[in-house]
Each structure stands twice: as C-alpha cells, then as structure tokens.
Amino acid sequence: MQTDKIFYSLFQSFPSIFFAIIGDNTINVNAYQFVSVELKETAFRIDGVFMPTTETTNQPLYFVEVQFQLDPTFYRRFFAEIFLYLRQNESVNFWRAVVIYPQRSLDPSDQLPYQSLLNSSQVQRIYLDELDTTENSLQVAIVKLIIEREETAVDKGRELILQARQQLADEATRKQIVELIETILLLPVRPFFRELEEMLLRSKRLTTKLSVNSSWEPK
Structure with a gap:
C-alpha cells in the first residue's frame, strides 16, 4: 500500500520519528539502520527492520510492520516471519516487534496463539489515533x-510546515520535512479511512441487529 511506502521512507530518512512513536528517546538512532530483509528459500520478505549497525551490541533488533x-x-x-528470521540469523539475541495501526479497530481478533507475546513488552502495538502529541510534538x-x-x-x-520552519535549524532537514509533509497531504488515504469507518459502522449495526433478532423469541 501507499501508506507502507511513506512510512518506510519516513523511517529511513528520519529514524528518530520511529523511536519517538514508540516512546523511547534514549536510543542513539545513529546506531541503527532501517532495511528490508529477504528470508532465505521462502517467499517471505520483511519490509521494515531497524537493525543495529554493530553486531556485538546488546541493542535489540526491531521488526516493524505498518498495518493499514x-x-x-x-x-x-507476522510471527512466522519473525521466528523464521531468528532461525536463520542465530546471532540475533535481542529483538522487539512493533505494529503500527491507524486505529484499534484494525487490530485482528485472532490473537490467542500469541497472547503471551502480545501482552509482553517485547511486542508493542501503536494506534496512531491514540498517540499523544504532547512530547516530540512535531515528529x-x-x-x-x-x-x-x-x-x-x-x-x-x-501548521506543521510552519512549526518545522520555526523549530528546525538545519536547512536540509527542514526542506526534507516540508517535502515529506507535502507528500503526506497528497496521499489518497483519507477517502479510504472514511470508507473504512463507514464499513465498520455498518458491520457494527449488522452485528447489533443480528444479536437482537437472535435473542427474540415469539410468544
């Protein structure tokens, strides 16, 4: 999807934005590179991996998935790809997984086999509509x-373009950010979200209607 590409381009150009999203500002972003990896002898490809630049580091590897x-x-x-990668790369000892959703309603209900992982600090689910912009507001x-x-x-x-011009001293970075904002504004995703909201609303109404009908008993 177009949104996947914009996220991966965003993280490649500005890795600090990813770490701002997950709420970790202590990480040295220069110690990571954002790459895509092929899993040997399979059709699997992991599009987003934040990989430590030094193999001897104890910093975790981050598997990133944008799910829109x-x-x-x-x-x-997702977990099949992760564990296959770990099987093929025995040097990886520390890892985390981050899934980015636009909203909680897209988080699938098929979670039981992975419940312990999903409930652990090793896996982080981000819902963009719930993110707090108080800190790292621009990013x-x-x-x-x-x-x-x-x-x-x-x-x-x-507003964000004005904020970027006021806050960013480096001209090259400021230009990149402004161009990124302009690119995001041209994305054809907002009509998709409107359709998605309408679809979810119709589904909710149908579920409610079926529930009411199934509980009704003729006298």
Missing part, C-alpha cells in the same frame, strides 16, 4: 497527519 488494512490472520504471518504530529481527516488535513499540514 484488515487482515484476520496477520499475527500468524509524532507528522505521522498522525497521515490519518488526519480530509476536512482538516490541509490546515494541519500548514
């Missing part, structure tokens, strides 16, 4: 712009 569509079996695929706000409603996205984008 409904996928009931997502966790089965997190740029990411949240991706899911900003169509009616307010342009105004929000203008």
